[in-house]
Amino acid sequence: MIHLKNVHKRFQKPEGGWFDAVRDTSLHIRAGEIFGLIGFSGAGKSTLLRLINLLERPDSGSVTVDGQQLTALSASALRRARQNIGMVFQQFNLMANRTVADNIAFPLEIAGWQQADIDARVAECLDIVGLTDRAQHYPAQLSGGQKQRVGIARALAPRPHVILADEPTSALDPKTTQSILDCLQDINTRFGVTVVIVTHEMHVIRSICHRAALLDAGEVVEILTVQDKQVSAQSALAKSLLEVA
Amino acid sequence: MEELTLAQALANLSDLAPEIWQASLETGLMLAIGLTAAILLGGPLGVLLYLTQPGQLFAHRTVNGVLGWLVNLVRSFPFIILMVSLVPLTRVLVGSTIGPIAAAVPLSFAAIPYFARLVEQTLREIPRGVVEAAEAMGASPAQIIVKVLINEARAGLISSLTILTISFLSYSAVAGVVGGGGIGDLAIRYGYYRFQSEVMIAMVLLLVVIVQLIQFAGNRLAARLDKR
Numbered sequence: 001m002i003h004l005k006n007v008h009k010r011f012q013k014p015e016g017g018w019f020d021a022v023r024d025t026s027l028h029i030r031a032g033e034i035f036g037l038i039g040f041s042g043a044g045k046s047t048l049l050r051l052i053n054l055l056e057r058p059d060s061g062s063v064t065v066d067g068q069q070l071t072a073l074s075a076s077a078l079r080r081a082r083q084n085i086g087m088v089f090q091q092f093n094l095m096a097n098r099t100v101a102d103n104i105a106f107p108l109e110i111a112g113w114q115q116a117d118i119d120a121r122v123a124e125c126l127d128i129v130g131l132t133d134r135a136q137h138y139p140a141q142l143s144g145g146q147k148q149r150v151g152i153a154r155a156l157a158p159r160p161h162v163i164l165a166d167e168p169t170s171a172l173d174p175k176t177t178q179s180i181l182d183c184l185q186d187i188n189t190r191f192g193v194t195v196v197i198v199t200h201e202m203h204v205i206r207s208i209c210h211r212a213a214l215l216d217a218g219e220v221v222e223i224l225t226v227q228d229k230q231v232s233a234q235s236a237l238a239k240s241l242l243e244v245a
Numbered sequence: 246m247e248e249l250t251l252a253q254a255l256a257n258l259s260d261l262a263p264e265i266w267q268a269s270l271e272t273g274l275m276l277a278i279g280l281t282a283a284i285l286l287g288g289p290l291g292v293l294l295y296l297t298q299p300g301q302l303f304a305h306r307t308v309n310g311v312l313g314w315l316v317n318l319v320r321s322f323p324f325i326i327l328m329v330s331l332v333p334l335t336r337v338l339v340g341s342t343i344g345p346i347a348a349a350v351p352l353s354f355a356a357i358p359y360f361a362r363l364v365e366q367t368l369r370e371i372p373r374g375v376v377e378a379a380e381a382m383g384a385s386p387a388q389i390i391v392k393v394l395i396n397e398a399r400a401g402l403i404s405s406l407t408i409l410t411i412s413f414l415s416y417s418a419v420a421g422v423v424g425g426g427g428i429g430d431l432a433i434r435y436g437y438y439r440f441q442s443e444v445m446i447a448m449v450l451l452l453v454v455i456v457q458l459i460q461f462a463g464n465r466l467a468a469r470l471d472k473r
């Protein structure tokens with residue numbers, strides 16, 4: 001489903017010189033999987049996630065999603081491919097001047113859907129995330145958890161095959177966190193959407209992921225597997241993270 | 246100068262009513278042309294200034310530098326000097342250097358970079374993440390500009406336009422004195438050269454009322470459009 005092949009990303013440091021945020025990393029994420037990216041702050045989790053939809057372009061290596069090599073696409077072909085990859089953000093990133101319904105409609109407007117189809121799909125997505133009664137509210141009138149549900153509904157609207165989520169619960173309290181995780185899991189099981197989720201909490205991995213990549217200093221240290229809410233790990237780093245949790 | 250009764254002052258003013266109306270129309274015309282130019286040319290220029298900044302969609306150091314420098318250049322001219330410098334251009338464009346339409350040329354020239362800067366500042370307030378979300382959804386640059394940037398900044402853009410209108414009401418008075426006509430010109434001709442202070446006072450009061458109305462309308466509209 002998602003193939004990252006020897007991707008490398010470096011950033012120019014403000015004081016000059018270069019910083020390797022992701023080092024020559026390869027990763028294969030399977031269709032229908034909930035895949036975690038875990039590691040300490042600065043490990044390169046967000047950068048790796050953003051390489052998947054090319055919000056960051058790798059300096060070398062290739063990115064293939066759904067059999068399409070994104071790194072080889074033209075700008076307009078990449079835009080079409082992105083309509084197949086939803087994204088959910090820690091800070092929600094909703095449009096403040098659009099209602100909940102219009103936020104969810106946005107990716108469909110962009111993709112050129114007919115208005116009647118948009119309305120029907122928005123209603124469906126509102127129902128999936130349980131916000132039908134908030135359709136005409138503005139983001140400023142919602143709680144953090146509700147905003148994130150809008151974020152998820154928006155990502156889900158164009159029926160993507162993949163949803164990328166960058167710490168979608170880090171701005172939320174524990175109870176809301178669980179409900180958002182449940183929502184993502186529900187979408188994964190009902191619609192078979194592949195979910196890639198960035199987190200720094202082992203709890204998130206344990207609770208919804210099938211597998212996860214442990215990152216440190218821009219490299220994959222270990223691929224963790226989860227069975228019956230048990231994470232099996234070999235590396236010292238993974239074990240230390242498991243102890244904290 | 247002999248004492249003037251209030252009744253006489255009012256009578257003088259009512260005699261001048263047609264001229265006051267005419268002057269108001271001239272001021273309105275100067276503003277309308279200047280503001281239209283500002284929106285049609287300064288608006289896109291402001292968007293371009295914003296989008297070519299580092300980290301933005303069309304980040305381009307040279308283009309951003311050159312545009313910024315041009316905007317600063319025009320903005321550093323005192324308005325009265327800009328007017329005089331543009332006399333030859335005005336003559337070519339309008340065929341005359343007097344009247345409200347001629348005065349609208351330097352007004353537009355000053356309004357375009359002014360509004361461009363206001364637009365740029367306003368767009369900067371949109372969180373980068375919101376634009377990034379649209380990019381991640383596959384939005385094209387045109388869709389991002391219209392559906393995200395302008396729509397998210399709409400309240401701020403109305404406030405910017407309010408500021409611009411009020412500043413240019415005052416600029417148009419200056420332009421009027423140098424042959425443009427309008428309320429400022431009327432105030433100077435009667436109030437200053439003919440010592441009819443009541444005309445001066447009435448024109449200043451008229452401007453005060455117009456400014457208050459513009460600000461009130463601008464605030465109301467901005468508040469209504471702002472859902473943040």
Ligand SMILES: Nc1ncnc2c1ncn2[C@@H]1O[C@H](COP(=O)(O)OP(=O)(O)OP(=O)(O)O)[C@@H](O)[C@H]1O
Binds near residue numbers: 021042045046
């Ligand atoms: N646009 C950028 N310019 C310069 N450096 C960057 C940029 N983006 C990320 N970095 C650097 O790359 C490294 C990895 O960043 P990244 O955001 O991927 O980490 P992360 O694992 O997501 O961390 P966190 O848990 O804090 O979000 C960090 O040291 C960061 O400073």
Ligand SMILES: [Mg+2]
Binds near residue numbers: 045046047
């Ligand atoms: Mg991060």
